[in-house]
Amino acid sequence: MTHSLRKPLGRYAVLISGSGTNLQSLIDANERGEITGEICVVVSSRADAFGLERAKRHHIPTAVINHREYSTREEHDAALQAILETYQPDLVVLAGFMRVLTPAFTAYYGDRLFNIHPSLLPAYRGLHTHQRVLEAGERKHGCTVHFTTAELDGGPIIAQARVPVLPTDTESTLAARVQKMEHPLYTYCVHLFMAGRLRLDTKSGTVLLDNRPLIHGELDMEWPST
Numbered sequence: 001m002t003h004s005l006r007k008p009l010g011r012y013a014v015l016i017s018g019s020g021t022n023l024q025s026l027i028d029a030n031e032r033g034e035i036t037g038e039i040c041v042v043v044s045s046r047a048d049a050f051g052l053e054r055a056k057r058h059h060i061p062t063a064v065i066n067h068r069e070y071s072t073r074e075e076h077d078a079a080l081q082a083i084l085e086t087y088q089p090d091l092v093v094l095a096g097f098m099r100v101l102t103p104a105f106t107a108y109y110g111d112r113l114f115n116i117h118p119s120l121l122p123a124y125r126g127l128h129t130h131q132r133v134l135e136a137g138e139r140k141h142g143c144t145v146h147f148t149t150a151e152l153d154g155g156p157i158i159a160q161a162r163v164p165v166l167p168t169d170t171e172s173t174l175a176a177r178v179q180k181m182e183h184p185l186y187t188y189c190v191h192l193f194m195a196g197r198l199r200l201d202t203k204s205g206t207v208l209l210d211n212r213p214l215i216h217g218e219l220d221m222e223w224p225s226t
């Protein structure tokens with residue numbers, strides 16, 4: 001059987017709420033030519049997010065959406081969608097966007113909405129993952145890139161990166177180790193999607209790589225052993 005892969009895509013949007021180190025690594029990968037396509041807009045849920053500054057330095061259009069200006073989540077997400085639609089993104093990348101999205105929004109962008117979460121999902125959904133991992137005495141931790149559904153930190157998993165938890169770790173040393181892996185992992189997943197090689201079959205919920213089901217763990221990354 002022969003397949004033709006989907007054409008490379010052109011534009012992706014990045015949604016942030018904070019520092020934007022994942023955004024920066026995507027910008028850097030774009031500038032090195034490692035990702036096909038460009039960031040068409042960066043939307044932040046906070047006006048003071050440093051990620052906005054990073055976008056401006058690279059002449060990327062920015063927008064801020066303040067949830068306090070909307071009386072319902074539905075109105076907020078409709079306004080967010082309206083901003084995004086002016087840029088017609090092929091992919092929407094959640095990079096530390098700390099708002100839970102409505103079913104209408106996640107359904108609209110269902111097969112082109114990525115999230116990165118700082119845990120080895122399905123373990124440790126939600127907030128304060130590093131602290132909870134330390135409290136539970138885990139030996140392994142990491143991050144997950146996934147397609148996004150309306151369920152909190154839910155959706156078909158694309159790839160995970162694992163890091164060790166060291167006996168001397170604090171929340172901040174562990175978070176830094178996880179973030180070091182988030183950057184190459186997210187960049188690689190965005191690259192595969194934008195190159196037309198990665199997609200979601202929404203009927204079955206199967207992640208496809210080069211038109212065949214992704215093998216569990218095949219895109220995963222490991223913390224380099226010393």
Ligand code: GAR
Nearest residue numbers: 018019020021022023096116117118
């Ligand atoms: C990242 O660690 C990301 O995994 C996390 O927010 C951080 C954003 O950092 N996302 C979530 O917790 C989503 N549930 P950054 O602004 O430096 O990219």
